[in-house]
């Protein structure tokens with residue numbers, strides 16, 4: 001069983017690459033952003049709460065996010081492994097995930113980051129905003145706030161996983177196929 005954290009800044013291409021990786025490596029793809037958006041669409045209590053944070057480009061509070069993620073994992077008992085996309089995004093989330101997996105005699109196998117420059121990504125997100133309908137992709141100020149959240153709260157996770165000897169990164173700039181080949185290479189060489 002392998003459990004992978006797909007890591008990267010907003011717009012780095014995690015969702016796009018996850019679509020290829022989940023099939024090739026038989027992983028259950030859990031995207032916290034997608035799960036929140038599903039809840040918003042269905043107007044659930046969780047969706048209403050998450051929306052107040054997401055619309056501003058702020059992170060949803062840890063307590064809410066961790067609980068949601070854990071129930072998604074529990075809802076997939078037959079899974080051959082998970083591909084976590086957009087989670088963890090804080091040290092508290094990473095610690096909760098490690099503890100939660102350890103209680104199931106499992107662990108994170110590796111964290112794989114898609115690297116790209118902020119300026120390229122901001123432009124990508126603004127372009128995505130034209131077609132995606134995502135409120136958080138349409139306003140440059142909200143986008144910049146997401147990068148600030150990333151730099152303050154999420155970037156320290158690189159060191160967290162590095163200390164565990166689990167951090168890998170690939171260049172996220174290039175065609176979808178090129179980036180996919182780089183990721184496959186890392187996945188194929190995991191012990």
Ligand SMILES: Nc1ncnc2c1ncn2[C@@H]1O[C@H](COP(=O)(O)OP(=O)(O)O)[C@@H](O)[C@H]1O
Nearest residue numbers: 010011032033034054058059060065086087089
């Ligand atoms: N692990 C998380 N912790 C807190 N908030 C989250 C988490 N995952 C997603 N969110 C919320 O959902 C928003 C969209 O996330 P996501 O779909 O991963 O898009 P992106 O990577 O482009 O920002 C985030 O800006 C945040 O508000």
